[in-house]
Amino acid sequence: MSWYEFDENEPVECRCGWKGPPSVGIEIYKHCFAYECPECGRTLAVFSPPTIEETKKKAAEGNEKAKAELASALQRESFMDRATASELTSAEQLPDLEGDEIVIEWDFEDREDPNGDNWTVLRHESREIWREIAYYEGLERYSDVATILIEKYGDRLVGFPATPASRLYLYGDDIRNDPVRPLNERLARNRKER
Numbered sequence: 001m002s003w004y005e006f007d008e009n010e011p012v013e014c015r016c017g018w019k020g021p022p023s024v025g026i027e028i029y030k031h032c033f034a035y036e037c038p039e040c041g042r043t044l045a046v047f048s049p050p051t052i053e054e055t056k057k058k059a060a061e062g063n064e065k066a067k068a069e070l071a072s073a074l075q076r077e078s079f080m081d082r083a084t085a086s087e088l089t090s091a092e093q094l095p096d097l098e099g100d101e102i103v104i105e106w107d108f109e110d111r112e113d114p115n116g117d118n119w120t121v122l123r124h125e126s127r128e129i130w131r132e133i134a135y136y137e138g139l140e141r142y143s144d145v146a147t148i149l150i151e152k153y154g155d156r157l158v159g160f161p162a163t164p165a166s167r168l169y170l171y172g173d174d175i176r177n178d179p180v181r182p183l184n185e186r187l188a189r190n191r192k193e194r
């Protein structure tokens with residue numbers, strides 16, 4: 001069953017004996033929505049988040065849930081378009097840098113107006129070398145950018161720290177797998193012996 005066919009007002013019964021509308025126990029995970037029994041925590045139903053096409057289609061068909069979600073889905077779609085277009089995609093977009101021990105900082109700039117975007121800013125010796133739209137919990141993006149930096153600067157890259165200002169947005173609630181520390185430990189081995 002799809003998210004939009006599911007009637008969350010229709011009472012369901014759990015094996016523990018709890019009965020009620022499933023909407024009281026919804027959990028929104030990164031890759032799914034799940035209804036859980038508020039009494040015993042058993043999963044009652046799991047859905048993949050609807051795609052934007054599905055939301056548009058169902059809203060056009062008059063589905064109330066889809067109509068209610070359409071505005072935020074469209075907002076999300078336009079954000080994703082802007083963010084993807086702003087991404088660093090190739091080593092050629094980065095400047096040539098001098099030196100044998102290059103440290104690039106992953107920094108963060110808050111949106112200036114409330115409807116604007118947040119920015120990830122890459123800095124070398126406090127000079128901005130790249131900026132792109134920041135993703136909340138963008139740890140995967142951090143790793144992708146790291147790969148491009150390594151491609152560009154090779155073993156001259158000795159650090160890619162995330163500044164304190166960037167950390168809240170970068171990690172969000174996702175503190176379980178941290179790519180920043182292991183990557184920086186690995187890059188630190190590129191430092192030349194003295």
Ligand SMILES: [Zn+2]
Nearest residue numbers: 014016037040
């Ligand atoms: Zn239960």
